[in-house]
Amino acid sequence: MLRLRNVDVLYGKVPALxxxxxxxxxxEIVALVGGNGAGKTTTLLAASGLVRPKDGEITFEGxxxxxxxxxxxxxxxxxxxxxxxxxxxxxxxEDNLRLGAFLRSGDxxxxxxxxxxxxxxxPILAERRRQPAGTLSGGEQQMLAIGRALMARPRMLLxxxxxxxxxxxxxxxxxSLIVRLRRERGLTVLLVEQNARMALRIADRGYVLETGRVIxxxxxxxLLENRDVQRAYLGRDADAGDSPxx
Amino acid sequence: xxxxxxLQFLLSGLTVGSTYGLTALGFTIIFNTTGIVNFAQGExxxxxxxxxxxxxxxxxxxxxxxxLLAVLATLLIGALMERLTIRPVQDAPVINLVIVTIGxxxxxxxxxxxxxxxxxxALPPFTGSAPVSIAGAAVQPQxxxxxxxxxxxxxxxxxxxxxxxxxxxxLACAFDRxxxxxxxxxxxxxxxxxxxISAAVGATGxxxxxxxxMTSYDVGIMLGLKGFAAAVLGGLGNPFGAALGGLILGVLExxxxxxxxxxxxxxxxxxxxxxxxxxxxxxxxxxxxxxxV
Ligand SMILES: Nc1ncnc2c1ncn2[C@@H]1O[C@H](COP(=O)(O)OP(=O)(O)OP(=O)(O)O)[C@@H](O)[C@H]1O
Ligand SMILES: [Mg+2]
Numbered sequence: 001m002l003r004l005r006n007v008d009v010l011y012g013k014v015p016a017l018x019x020x021x022x023x024x025x026x027x028e029i030v031a032l033v034g035g036n037g038a039g040k041t042t043t044l045l046a047a048s049g050l051v052r053p054k055d056g057e058i059t060f061e062g063x064x065x066x067x068x069x070x071x072x073x074x075x076x077x078x079x080x081x082x083x084x085x086x087x088x089x090x091x092x093x094e095d096n097l098r099l100g101a102f103l104r105s106g107d108x109x110x111x112x113x114x115x116x117x118x119x120x121x122x123p124i125l126a127e128r129r130r131q132p133a134g135t136l137s138g139g140e141q142q143m144l145a146i147g148r149a150l151m152a153r154p155r156m157l158l159x160x161x162x163x164x165x166x167x168x169x170x171x172x173x174x175x176s177l178i179v180r181l182r183r184e185r186g187l188t189v190l191l192v193e194q195n196a197r198m199a200l201r202i203a204d205r206g207y208v209l210e211t212g213r214v215i216x217x218x219x220x221x222x223l224l225e226n227r228d229v230q231r232a233y234l235g236r237d238a239d240a241g242d243s244p245x246x
Numbered sequence: 247x248x249x250x251x252x253l254q255f256l257l258s259g260l261t262v263g264s265t266y267g268l269t270a271l272g273f274t275i276i277f278n279t280t281g282i283v284n285f286a287q288g289e290x291x292x293x294x295x296x297x298x299x300x301x302x303x304x305x306x307x308x309x310x311x312x313x314l315l316a317v318l319a320t321l322l323i324g325a326l327m328e329r330l331t332i333r334p335v336q337d338a339p340v341i342n343l344v345i346v347t348i349g350x351x352x353x354x355x356x357x358x359x360x361x362x363x364x365x366x367x368a369l370p371p372f373t374g375s376a377p378v379s380i381a382g383a384a385v386q387p388q389x390x391x392x393x394x395x396x397x398x399x400x401x402x403x404x405x406x407x408x409x410x411x412x413x414x415x416x417l418a419c420a421f422d423r424x425x426x427x428x429x430x431x432x433x434x435x436x437x438x439x440x441x442x443i444s445a446a447v448g449a450t451g452x453x454x455x456x457x458x459x460m461t462s463y464d465v466g467i468m469l470g471l472k473g474f475a476a477a478v479l480g481g482l483g484n485p486f487g488a489a490l491g492g493l494i495l496g497v498l499e500x501x502x503x504x505x506x507x508x509x510x511x512x513x514x515x516x517x518x519x520x521x522x523x524x525x526x527x528x529x530x531x532x533x534x535x536x537x538x539v
Binding site for chain 1: 411414415417418421422424425427428429430431432433434
């Protein structure tokens, strides 16, 4: 569904991605893990058109998106929930959600239906619909960011560190939602996480990124068993607790 | 000094302050969507007045049509400015873009000077010039036009930014540009729109004030500076604070001119601006912790 082939990205003269290749098949949850500054966020930004690859190929559903503007990529069905949530803090929750459907402003009935659906997924957002988004807790802001992305009716979601700064219980809630979205809507997910254990537990496959290169890839359970992965990425979050299974 | 003298100062201050306010509003609309302080904003005001004169006397069009065309033409010029000078270098640091706007303002002033001349012009008042008496103060009917049109425009923009999806999308670009891109909002189009709205708002200010204060190719400099002062006074980034800042500035100026001496009128503005920058850099109505991207 999404495929990167030999993608190079530079920030100025500094390479951030070096010949990165990865693919996500329809209906899959794929985890992209790696340490600080490995290039995970850059990979997602390249897919959604916010940074341009210097070289390589990015296709979504067979179509070259590497020259498409970010709003065309959203319109094509690929939505990105950014690192740090980036909700529009002064705007009310409901405006944040409605703006997620900016490209569908002709379809008022559909937007209203999806708004109800997002409120169904996240009842807490319905309660707080008139509050400025900045007043929400971290977990609620993450739900809002996901809800905003869903309002564009994507077929695939790019999720950048949804667990960042959240308590384990809230993280579990978010992760089980991801699993549920895949099960109920067939949503395809590329999930970036520092919390590698939890990400690999809900994922079908995974990629490990290190200093801009893919150094390992494979089925998620094999990566979880992999000695190198365990040593480098799973050591310190062994107490992350039970995660939802698929 | 009597009550009616004070009322007189107040009303003439509000009238001039309306133009400062509309100029300031133009500053904030562009600043909000782009982070750019557009130093060509004063030229939009000048273009409104000068093009109005041109369409009226040069082409002999009826007044309402001439004024409408002047505003629309300035709106197009704002769009051209964005397309030709901002978009090609949009990824440059903001400070470079600010310098580009200074270049544009010099260019626009030069072209108007060559094409329309250096003379000072006045537009006729919209509905006669016999002063109306309000509680002993003599008021030009044009002042009432200025106040009403300014209020109307403020209400319209308020509705746009707080009730319409496009208005909210423009705000979203200001609050978090990256999130706006990722939500599928055409940020480039919003930037273009912000230049068009700012140009039209500025030109409207120019058109309604020209019957009272005369206009010429170089009025944009001072109006731009006053508008900028008003925008800073109101807290750059807050459109309605900016408009209010303009009104306050106009009234203060009018009282300073009336009670002290009109020679200090302009200096007065900048003393206020400096004091404010020292004491409360976020402006009178600036939101604390307002994040810029
Ligand atoms: N805008 C930028 N300009 C210059 N360098 C950048 C920029 N953004 C990221 N980098 C650099 O590119 C490399 C990859 O960054 P990236 O944000 O993709 O990593 P990451 O895997 O998402 O890290 P983290 O886990 O901290 O979010 C890092 O070395 C980072 O310092
Ligand atoms: Mg990152």
